[in-house]
Amino acid sequence: EVQLVESGGGLVQPGGSLRLSCAASEFTFTTYEMNWVRQAPGKGLECLSYISSSGNTIYYADSVKGRFTISRDNAKNSLYLQMNSLRVEDTAVYYCARVAPTRRTATGTLRLRYFDLWGRGTLVTVSS
Amino acid sequence: QTVVTQEASFSVSPGGTVTLTCGLSSGSVSTTYYPSWYQQTPGQAPRTLIYNTNTRSSGVPDRFSGSILGNKAALTITGAQADDESHYYCALYMASGFWVFGGGTKLTVL
Numbered sequence: 001e002v003q004l005v006e007s008g009g010g011l012v013q014p015g016g017s018l019r020l021s022c023a024a025s026e027f028t029f030t031t032y033e034m035n036w037v038r039q040a041p042g043k044g045l046e047c048l049s050y051i052s053s054s055g056n057t058i059y060y061a062d063s064v065k066g067r068f069t070i071s072r073d074n075a076k077n078s079l080y081l082q083m084n085s086l087r088v089e090d091t092a093v094y095y096c097a098r099v100a101p102t103r104r105t106a107t108g109t110l111r112l113r114y115f116d117l118w119g120r121g122t123l124v125t126v127s128s
Numbered sequence: 129q130t131v132v133t134q135e136a137s138f139s140v141s142p143g144g145t146v147t148l149t150c151g152l153s154s155g156s157v158s159t160t161y162y163p164s165w166y167q168q169t170p171g172q173a174p175r176t177l178i179y180n181t182n183t184r185s186s187g188v189p190d191r192f193s194g195s196i197l198g199n200k201a202a203l204t205i206t207g208a209q210a211d212d213e214s215h216y217y218c219a220l221y222m223a224s225g226f227w228v229f230g231g232g233t234k235l236t237v238l
Contacts, residue, residue, distance in 0.1 A: 113162035115227075
């Protein structure tokens with residue numbers, strides 16, 4: 001089954017660190033751009049970080065820049081999010097999400113900029 | 129800082145039609161933002177409904193449609209059903225190469 005499975009969430013004290021993982025199955029992970037998206041309790045979705053298929057291009061939301069690091073291991077079909085200096089406001093469900101690939105059409109290529117596959121999420125709770 | 133705006137809540141009667149919108153705090157939404165829409169019920173991961181403004185994702189019923197209305201992206205549900213009661217989020221792809229989600233609309237079907 002084509003899927004993404006997050007792991008690594010849990011309870012951590014403010015100022016602590018946590019590393020999230022996202023395991024990809026049944027698709028060619030190396031060819032896909034990936035993102036981390038989070039959702040605080042009762043709140044909306046927030047795109048946190050983007051990584052290109054090769055890992056050479058990375059973006060972060062201002063809310064996590066300098067504290068979180070996205071990475072990937074294409075040999076292991078895995079995406080990671082290293083979270084340092086955690087704050088109470090980082091409490092959320094963290095999802096990994098796959099970016100739909102550019103499609104080849106009869107007239108050229110069709111660029112698609114949306115999330116076509118989501119994991120079920122992993123809960124991170126930052127509390128003392 | 130770019131803010132993507134959505135109605136906080138909306139109500140629709142069963143069988144009715146409702147249009148949810150997705151705007152920008154500054155400027156107009158166009159197809160160049162690749163508007164996409166996601167449905168989320170409590171405790172579940174988001175489900176992709178619409179991408180590239182008006183293309184339905186695989187398996188999405190044709191009562192869901194996307195468009196640009198004026199200066200906003202729009203999601204229209206025609207013939208609303210009880211199980212359409214959910215949160216709906218739009219996402220816009222920015223020139224910076226990053227996505228910004230709207231705050232979401234809670235849709236009630238009653």
